[in-house]
Amino acid sequence: MSEHRETRVIGIDLGGTNVRTAVVNAQGEMLARDQGITPAKEGSDAIVKAILESVGRVLTQAHMDASDLGAVGLASAGLSNPETGILYTSPNLPTLKDVPLAGLIEKELGKKVFLMNDANAAAIGELYLGTARGARNFIYVTLSTGIGAGVVINDKIYAGSAGLASEPGHMVISDEGPVCYCGSKGCWEPLASGTALAKYARQCIQEGIKTSILDYVGGDAEKVTAEDVHKAAQAGDALAREVIARTAYYVGVGLANLINIFNPELIVIGGGLSNIGDMLLEPAYEEAKRRAFPQMSDVVRFARAELGEDSGILGAGIFVLRETKGLGRL
């Protein structure tokens, strides 16, 4: 089935809930797309199997087989080494520890697999196809279950000396703050992520503060998510608004740090939590500007990510096209 002369690659986004795959061509177009369930509580064998099944389905959709592929880009949450293809640790994939993920997929598909951090992939996606087109220096931040980031310097992902950068979700912004899964305390993530927001709402509810948030979860405080808090806030609930304001404050503190450290021209905000929109983001930007040097906050532009949940698969695909010089005109 090698009638396709143009380069085609697969982008994979391995998340704690879903594994997404897409066939992407040299123009960055998505020719086929699939979504499967990540068996996050099972071991690496089951996870690799779920990835391969989704790859199989997306290839079928695109009337291709693996031999037609240029290469594969695999974006995953967590800390991974792009040189060795090893995923060290991922908060949402607790069974994966020091797993040679790229190698395992590579063996099955017979194609080179590039492992990368999912936020780095999303940053590349936004750079080529999203809101960061034309920017050369920017930071992509995903406010989600956790907080991820991709730092783009001169059109390239800044990956650091061992390919592990950048993890500002684990910069300390409140040194005596809550314990983080990474082992530190007061990191940005346990204060400003969607998980943090929902946790704080649940705490307030358990302390007896009256709120309509419970109406969205059938009265069960344990079930409260960031989305429920958002809905209650939109309906005018005071606690919900305070919870969002508190999260916005911490989002802003972290953004101020990124501004003073990187002096970026643009910060792109993505991730599920950012869907709360202005109610969260406007006060966050204000807090960032209050704290950062005015000379730096004056030159930074904030923008919402455009690619949504496709940012990872598209970014992983484009990353691979770029690495293998298969990238056409975008």
Add this chain to the structure above:
Amino acid sequence: MSEHRETRVIGIDLGGTNVRTAVVNAQGEMLARDQGITPAKEGSDAIVKAILESVGRVLTQAHMDASDLGAVGLASAGLSNPETGILYTSPNLPTLKDVPLAGLIEKELGKKVFLMNDANAAAIGELYLGTARGARNFIYVTLSTGIGAGVVINDKIYAGSAGLASEPGHMVISDEGPVCYCGSKGCWEPLASGTALAKYARQCIQEGIKTSILDYVGGDAEKVTAEDVHKAAQAGDALAREVIARTAYYVGVGLANLINIFNPELIVIGGGLSNIGDMLLEPAYEEAKRRAFPQMSDVVRFARAELGEDSGILGAGIFVLRETKGLGRL
């Protein structure tokens, strides 16, 4: 006096106490050196005059005049724009606000003047002549009156989109912490600088804690400096040791952030406070390693800066030699 065919430049280091100048040749050798007093409380005219006088003296020492110079590198503490040559603000030079410092010196000397941050200059100095030789990605941190940093990525200073990076001294590590001169709260600088250390010691003394620190300042708590605390700690004083341990903790928290954000291969520590040595730095490195991802802290090397108070003048000189392509083999 144009018998010198080789390129020679001047490096200037403008600090809150001293203005230092040096003539540097293409091999990075210091041919002459001068040190004057910075009239920090007077206006920009007096400061420019002091710089020009030091330049005059160092040229005389080197048997040169300004026409023999390739160009001039001017390193200054504070926030400055290398493109426009404007110094926006500097905590130790409070009279200088939005001063076109490079232009003022340029007009007098008739030579191109490159303005840069002093920590960025010091990083370049350490890269070419100091402990960072051979490194391509590292962070220079100066623990001094304030905290400055120069981030080197692929042999180049990372200066950000407006030339203002990187200012991790003003990343928030304790969001409800002490007010910082920059307008934010709980920045690294007011918690981990030499000024912060001395201030905390003075507070403890004023609260009545018994200490031999006062023996080094004739009993006047107001006069206590970081050096006095260091001396008392060496003599076994309990408060002095606690003050240093507290500062080490905060130094470590900030270093952890730099590790998780930049995944550097090397962090070079300079500045007067670092002269306390292992008593400060060892617990700081331990705290950093406790907090940073082990995969990143395992690959980072910590080293003391080698160039001491000459790092700024040498770095400014080398920066200019590099910019003007006058750099020889180092």
